[in-house]
Amino acid sequence: MSRKLMHIALLLFIGFAAQAQDKKAKELLDEVTAKVKSYDNIVIDFKYSLNNAKENINQESKGNVTLKGNQYVLNLMGITKIFDGKKVYTINPEDEEITISKFDEKDANAITPSKMLTFFNTGYKFSWDILQNIKGRKIQYIKLIPTSAKDQRKEILLGIDVSTKNIYNLIETGKNGTKTTLVVNSFKTNQPLSKNQFTFVESKYPNYYINKID
Numbered sequence: 001m002s003r004k005l006m007h008i009a010l011l012l013f014i015g016f017a018a019q020a021q022d023k024k025a026k027e028l029l030d031e032v033t034a035k036v037k038s039y040d041n042i043v044i045d046f047k048y049s050l051n052n053a054k055e056n057i058n059q060e061s062k063g064n065v066t067l068k069g070n071q072y073v074l075n076l077m078g079i080t081k082i083f084d085g086k087k088v089y090t091i092n093p094e095d096e097e098i099t100i101s102k103f104d105e106k107d108a109n110a111i112t113p114s115k116m117l118t119f120f121n122t123g124y125k126f127s128w129d130i131l132q133n134i135k136g137r138k139i140q141y142i143k144l145i146p147t148s149a150k151d152q153r154k155e156i157l158l159g160i161d162v163s164t165k166n167i168y169n170l171i172e173t174g175k176n177g178t179k180t181t182l183v184v185n186s187f188k189t190n191q192p193l194s195k196n197q198f199t200f201v202e203s204k205y206p207n208y209y210i211n212k213i214d
Contacts, residue, residue, distance in 0.1 A: 025126045025142045028160060035165045036117045041068040041193055045186035048076060052178040065113045066191075071198040072113040082200050083114065089200040091208075098205060101213040117167055120144055120158060129157060138162040139169070152176070 036042070043066050050059045063076035074081040080091040083103065090099040120126065120142075129141035144156040152175050159169040166187050172180040202210070 022127055025128045028140065028165075029120055029126065029142060031165045032160055032167065033118050033121060039189040041066065041189065041191055042117070043067075043186075043188040043191050044184055047181075047183045047185060049181045050178065051181075052176070054177055057178070062185075065116075066193065066197060067113060067117070068193065068198065070114040073198060074113045081113070082198060084198050084200065087200075091205070096205075096208045097211060098208050099211045099213060100200075116170075120156075123147055123151075124156075131162075132159070134159075134168070137168070 043064070045062070045064045048061050048063055050057060061077045063074065065072055065074045069085070070083070071085050072081070072083050078092075078094060080093075082089040082091070086103065088099075088101050088103055090101075092098070124144040124146055126145070127143050129143045132139045132141070138161070139159040140162050142158045142160065144158060146153050146156075154173045154175045156173070157171040158167065159171075160166070161168045164187075167184060169181065169183045174180070
């Protein structure tokens, strides 16, 4: 076989191998999506960190989020966000201020709490990445590349627990060098929730300034 033919054969092999890996990645992401949709609700405790060496930024915080359909309650860095399916209520105890805004459906790139476990289904190319053993758990990584050139994110590594098919962590790298990491410490499902879990009750905040943004 000539060098040219060998080169073509090698390129074809690499192409077929990449297609097979992409198929495996798609199948695993589909399993994650199906698992998420099978739960009535999800309660997650997580660790969040943001780092940028050039800008000397190094932030760490613990948070938690309760999800049911597209509704959520998120607690992070002292701020509480409630989304009742129509409006977002951002509660800032330090400033005693509450901001009420409509959900922006046009902001497709935003990974909101309600989309954080299924955001990867649109707007990304994906490929099979490394498998790591983390504290006895096999974590398979899928690399996601945003398809929009306007997206400020370079890539996202999504770590999936091979056994449970639940997301273990997410590592997002921005084009400006900022790295955002979210690690799931606790993943609970089908928890008993209050009927008012996702309802904003204004009477609980009598001295707060309320800022309504239409």
